[in-house]
Structure formats: C-alpha cells, structure tokens
Amino acid sequence: MRIPAALRGENRLMMWLFTLFAATILLSIERPYLAIDALLGGVNLANLLLRFFIYAVCLLLAVRIARAFGSRGAEQALYGPWGLGALGVVAAGTVASFLLMGLQPSSVGLHEGTDEVWFGVYAALGRVYPTFTGVVLIPSLFRATVGAALPALRVAAGLIGAGYTLLIFTNLFPLMPLSWVPVMQTMNYSVLLLLFAGLTVIWVASLQARRRAASAPRRLTR
Template identity: 70%
Template sequence: MTALAWVTFALALVLALVRIPSALRGENRLMMALFGLIALAVLLSIGGPYLAIDAALGGINLANLLLRFLIYAITLLLAVRVARAFSARSAQSALLGPWGLGALALVGAGTVMSFLLMGLLPSSVGLGAGDNHAWFDVYGELGRVYPGFTGVILLPSLLRALRGASLPALRVAAGLLAAGYAMLALTVIFPLMPDDWVAARQAMNYSSLLFLLTGLATIWLAGLMARRRAETS
C-alpha cells in the first residue's frame, strides 16, 4: 500500500509544480496551494517521512494532529473549488455559511480535545490507541466526519453535472469527483470494519484522493483546452 501512497504523493506534487508559472502570474493560486497541501498530507501518511517530521516536532505524534488539520483545510478548499467549477452556489453557501463553518469549528475543537485526552503516545504513523481506546476512537472518527460532510454536500451537484454538463470533459471530471467523494463519505463506516481490514481502509483513502486529484486535473485541462480554442477562433 506504500506504493499507492507514493503514487498519490507524486501526482499531487506534479500538479502543484505545473501550476507554479500561472500562480506567479497571479492566476488561480488556490489550486497550487491545494495541490501542495495534498502532497504534504500524503507525505505525512507515509511511515518514514512521518517519523522524521514527528521527531522534529517532539516525537509525541503532533505530526498526526497536523495531518488532521491539513486534511480539514484541504477538504474545505477542495470542496469550494469544486463547487465553483460546477457553479454549485448552494453547495458553496452551505460550506462557507454558519452551518458549514460551525461544523468545521466543532470538529476541529473535538479533534484537539480528543488528542489531548488520549495522552502522550510514542511516535507512530498509525497512532496506536495506547490505554485510552475510547478517546482514540473519537479522534479517529472525527477525522472522517468533516471530509465526509463536504462529500455529502457536493454529491448532488456533481451528479447533476455528470448528466447535464455541456462539455464531455466536465462530465468526466464530475464522474471522477463524484466517485472520490462517495468513497470519502463511506470512510465513516471504518469503525464497522474488522480490525484486520487495514489494507482495505488504506485503499479507500488513497483511491478517493486519486479520484479527486484526477477529477481536478481534468477540470484544469478542460479549461486550458477551452481557452486555446477561444484564442484560435
């Protein structure tokens, strides 16, 4: 499964690097930042880099807490970008309105509280439960709630775009993004899976990221092709 993680990291890094020229021109800097954050988050999910970064932070799994908040930031920025790409104003309002931001603040506060109540644990990329399984379970489930929440908000708009988008490339992008968000929403059932299904959980996590990244890349390519056609017409 480490190979899939490195593939996801490499794709996110390449997508961030190719956006540097346009970002330097002041165009769509959000996307470069988003891909860069995704690359960092995936790197923190890989054993070697995680242990090295966590050691620099004190060796008490602060890197895992950093990873959680990176994921919250990524899911919000990603969801807003997708909502704008498909003119889903109601979804954007839900994400950035009182209920959406309130949900983010509540999940963030709960994440910090449950991390502290777990007690200090030896640095580990998997963040073992230690002696406090209850707060470990709360911490783990909160890390899935907000990303799943954004997926539930966006899915109706993506399914409409899958049927009705004017450009074939946008329909493909909508399908890829819908698959990614559906898989992301399904991660809330992880606690119901047997403990030895670690590989299945990792496959769902990385596959959802790959779907989302390729969906975003397809939107970018569609926009690039549309601009080129407009310039030559």
C-alpha cells in the same frame, strides 16, 4: 509549477491546495514525520498537524470543485456559518480526543499505547469533516453529471461524485472486522484516485477550451 502562475495572480487557490497536499504527504512518510515531530516535542503533535492539513485540503478542494461546476450554493455552504461551524466543531473534537487518548512517543501510526476509545473518536473525526464536504457537493455533482453541457464535465462530475460517495462509506470502517483492512485501504485509495481523476478531466477540458479560444481569432482573420 503552480508558483509562477500564483505570482501572476492566477488561481492561487490551486497553489495553496497543492502546497497543503504536499505537506500531508510529507507528514505521512515515517522519517520526515519523526523529524518534524521531534521538533514539536516528540509527542505526536505532528499527527495533529497532519489532521488539520487534511481538513484544509478537503475545504480548498471542495471549494475548487464547487467553482469548477458553478455551484455558488455549495461554495457558500462551505464558507458560510454552517460550514465553518462544522469545521470548528470537528477541529475542537479532534484536539480534545487527541489530548484525552494520552500523549505518547512519536509513532506514525499513532495507535500503539493510546487509549482505544479516544483513538476511535480521533480516527472517526478525521473522516467526518471530509464526508461533510462531500455531502455538500454531491447534489451539484449529480446535476452536472446529468445536465452539464460539455461531455468532459459530465465525466468529471461522475468521477468526483463517485469518489465522494465512496468517502461517505468509509465512515463504516469502525463496523468492519480487522480482516477487512485490505478493503479499507482499497476504499481510501480509490477515493483519492476518483477525485483526482475527475480534477484531471476538468484540467484537460480547460486546456482544450483555452486552445480553441486562442485559435478562434486566427481563424477569423483568415
């Protein structure tokens, strides 16, 4: 659905976002994961690739949200030296911890047989960069929640802000007992639902704005 608009030069950022998000879903499914990992040597390089896809999704999603709310400061922070530096540090740490926990035969969960300490570092780094993007966005989302001119934008900012706030709390997962796994899963899925619910509200509001703009000339000609 996004390709025709992208070929016309319209919102190519969203096409790349959807493409990368589809790739992360594909690599989260067992059979595609095992097939792709086999092509990469069968040592879970597909999981490392999945992590970088997630980092790219988080960056593009944050940039899209910053643009939706007109936050030039947040966009520059994400693309600027500090933002790209944070991405570089997390990426280097992800590769290093992946290698240090030991190469193992293909496994979607990537936990069986791996070094527990370095697996913990690898898992924690997977939450650090998404959290960083949320921390960058939360101030502008708060301002939009209380001060946006359109009610739909206030609702969208509240939903997205709640999603990123919940994402920050996922960094407490290492402190939670194993019996809390259902709670962790609920938090992860809630983050996604809140973020995409907010984006959906923005999309619906943009469609309504286009329809009003398109009907305005017809009303004037009458």
